Amino acid sequence: MQEEVNIMKVWDALQQVKDPEIDSVSVVDLGMVEAIDVKNQEVTIQMLPTFMGCPALEIIKKNVENEINNLALFKKVQVYFIYQPPWTSDRITAQGRIHLQDFGIAPPPTLDDSGEWHVDCPYCGSTYTTLDNIFGPTACRSILYCKGCKNPFEAMKPISTMM
Amino acid sequence: MNIATVEEAKKDASYYKALTALLYQLADDDFIIAYRGSEWLGLAPHIEEDVAFSSINQDTMGHAAMYYQLLEDLGEGDMDALAHGRKAADRVNAVLLEKVNGSGTYLTEPKYDWAYTVVRHYFYTQAKKIKVEALKNSSYEPLKHVAVKVNMELYYHLLHWRTWFRQLCTANGEAKTRMKAAIDRVLEEFDGVLSLGPSGVQITQHQLIDSEGDIRLRFTEEMTNMFEKVEMSFPANMGMKSGNGRKGDHTKDLDDALLTLSEVYNSNPAAVW
Numbered sequence: 001m002q003e004e005v006n007i008m009k010v011w012d013a014l015q016q017v018k019d020p021e022i023d024s025v026s027v028v029d030l031g032m033v034e035a036i037d038v039k040n041q042e043v044t045i046q047m048l049p050t051f052m053g054c055p056a057l058e059i060i061k062k063n064v065e066n067e068i069n070n071l072a073l074f075k076k077v078q079v080y081f082i083y084q085p086p087w088t089s090d091r092i093t094a095q096g097r098i099h100l101q102d103f104g105i106a107p108p109p110t111l112d113d114s115g116e117w118h119v120d121c122p123y124c125g126s127t128y129t130t131l132d133n134i135f136g137p138t139a140c141r142s143i144l145y146c147k148g149c150k151n152p153f154e155a156m157k158p159i160s161t162m163m
Numbered sequence: 164m165n166i167a168t169v170e171e172a173k174k175d176a177s178y179y180k181a182l183t184a185l186l187y188q189l190a191d192d193d194f195i196i197a198y199r200g201s202e203w204l205g206l207a208p209h210i211e212e213d214v215a216f217s218s219i220n221q222d223t224m225g226h227a228a229m230y231y232q233l234l235e236d237l238g239e240g241d242m243d244a245l246a247h248g249r250k251a252a253d254r255v256n257a258v259l260l261e262k263v264n265g266s267g268t269y270l271t272e273p274k275y276d277w278a279y280t281v282v283r284h285y286f287y288t289q290a291k292k293i294k295v296e297a298l299k300n301s302s303y304e305p306l307k308h309v310a311v312k313v314n315m316e317l318y319y320h321l322l323h324w325r326t327w328f329r330q331l332c333t334a335n336g337e338a339k340t341r342m343k344a345a346i347d348r349v350l351e352e353f354d355g356v357l358s359l360g361p362s363g364v365q366i367t368q369h370q371l372i373d374s375e376g377d378i379r380l381r382f383t384e385e386m387t388n389m390f391e392k393v394e395m396s397f398p399a400n401m402g403m404k405s406g407n408g409r410k411g412d413h414t415k416d417l418d419d420a421l422l423t424l425s426e427v428y429n430s431n432p433a434a435v436w
Contacts, residue, residue: 051316053225083229084308086315134319135215139222143214161311163318 003038006073010036010043013071017063020056021138024099027060031091034082041075043068048087050159051139057081089159105141106155111162119155121146129153164302164370169236172303181369182303183239184255184362188409189294190230191256192356194246195417196287197223198424199260200280202269208277215323222316229309236305247428251417257355258408259283261417278341281331282349285324286386290356292321293381294372302370325389332393346398353401357382360409 014033015026027033027047035046045064049057061079068077089108092100097107106122120127126148133143134157141154166172173179200220207213231242239245260283265275295317298310331338359366359375367374383399390397406412 051222051225052229052312053221053223055221083305083312086308086312088315133211133215134323135218137214139218139225139316143211157319159315161315163315 006038006043007036009071009073010038010045010068013067014045014064017060017067020059020063022100022103022105024103025096027064029093029096029099031087031093031096032060034085038074041073042078043074043076044078044080046080046082048083048085048091049081050087054139056138086161087159088161089156092156100156104153106144106153108156108158111158111160115163117158119144121148121151122153122155123151124149165304166302167304169238169305172237177365178369179237181362181365182306182371183234183237184360185366185371186230186234186237186306187255188360190227190234190245191254191408192260192287192291193223193227193230195254195256195420196260196284197221197227198420199262199264200284202264202273203275203280206269206273206275219320219323222320226313226316229312233305233309243428244432247425248432251413251421252411254413254417255360255409255411256417257352257358258403258405258412258414258417259349259352259355260287261408261413261420262352263416263419276341276345278331278338278345279348281324281327282342282345285328286349286353287356288317288321288324289385290353290378290382292317293378293385297373297378298371300370301372306371328389329393332395343395350398350400351402351404354403355406355408357401358403358407358409360407 011028011033014028017027019025019027019030030050032047032050033045034048037044045068047061047064061081064079065077068074090110092107100107101122104122106119109117109119111117118127119129121129124146126146128147130145130147131142132145132152136143136154136157140157142157143152144155145152166178172182197220200216200223203213204217205213207216227246228242231245234240234245235242264280265273267273267275292314295310295314298306299314301307301310328342332342333339357375357379359372359378363375366372372378383397386397405414
């Protein structure tokens with residue numbers, strides 16, 4: 001019973017750990033937290049990396065450890081990155097999608113049958129956009145341009161096991 | 164056949180040897196090609212390419228890190244030491260991937276050849292895609308999971324290099340001539356990329372990956388299709404002009420690269436960066 005309460009407290013605490021570059025979105029909302037296990041006074045958190053070469057992974061890991069240590073509930077805190085299941089962009093929560101948009105980054109679109117994708121402008125909502133560069137300033141983002149409000153913007157790249 | 168854990172993999176000495184041989188090839192290939200790619204930073208033909216190429220190199224280095232991690236898990240040593248601390252003779256990357264981008268260095272008069280880079284990266288990425296698809300059915304479960312992850316990121320890499328290849332092969336001016344010369348230069352070493360090395364037969368017998376013959380066949384098919392699209396014919400004669408990297412044959416280019424890329428690591432191997 002106490003263990004279940006503690007697991008809930010860990011989930012709540014992880015809402016405070018944000019993406020180091022997007023301070024409106026938590027690692028929970030990004031779908032990076034796969035499992036939290038509490039045994040006696042030990043907690044193990046299994047996380048999914050978005051992109052493997054992402055240099056923020058170590059920072060995120062440290063931030064998660066710090067946040068959980070601050071709870072002062074556990075004697076031992078372990079954080080692992082695992083590859084199975086793979087992270088996919090549809091793991092981002094509804095709340096996460098809203099927060100991304102607030103930050104000015106379009107949430108990841110869904111791929112259609114042909115593998116094509118389309119993103120609306122996160123600023124003005126226009127659908128009149130063009131893809132400028134699939135590869136953006138970080139591995140998980142692409143660069144687009146809105147012909148409606150004439151702003152460049154970023155979108156989270158769609159990532160799926162169907163690729 | 165399914166080997167789920169390190170302990171199971173270690174029970175059969177022949178399986179362990181084949182598995183580690185394959186992992187070293189996959190890791191060393193991605194590691195050195197990511198390094199060669201990173202040398203283009205700031206020098207790519209235009210700024211959008213600079214952004215895209217560095218992102219691809221970062222992903223690719225991430226893939227190498229995952230393979231080195233699997234080797235560390237299997238007891239082969241610390242992954243940073245595996246990546247930075249091994250001598251050229253102990254490395255099993257294909258020779259093609261270690262070759263310099265052109266004359267000069269990053270700092271002094273870099274005369275890098277973009278045609279050569281496009282062809283080398285496109286061909287390598289296509290071969291890697293075929294291997295990774297096969298690895299999704301590997302008998303070693305942790306490798307299978309890594310393959311699923313790599314494959315999703317690779318989708319965008321392949322799309323990127325296919326686009327460059329098609330555009331330059333069908334462009335006017337000197338582009339086509341330079342692409343043809345680059346294709347010849349890449350193919351004379353390309354057998355080294357497709358090779359599974361001295362343990363190739365065992366690697367396939369243990370169902371770690373498809374046979375070298377199957378991989379070669381699929382590669383030739385993909386290339387034939389692409390070459391038709393650009394109205395050229397794929398010259399299927401591939402070689403290993405500078406030796407077989409899978410056997411530890413390497414060029415001076417690799418020594419020089421290791422000296423540069425491991426400089427910071429070697430200054431203090433115990434430091435955490």
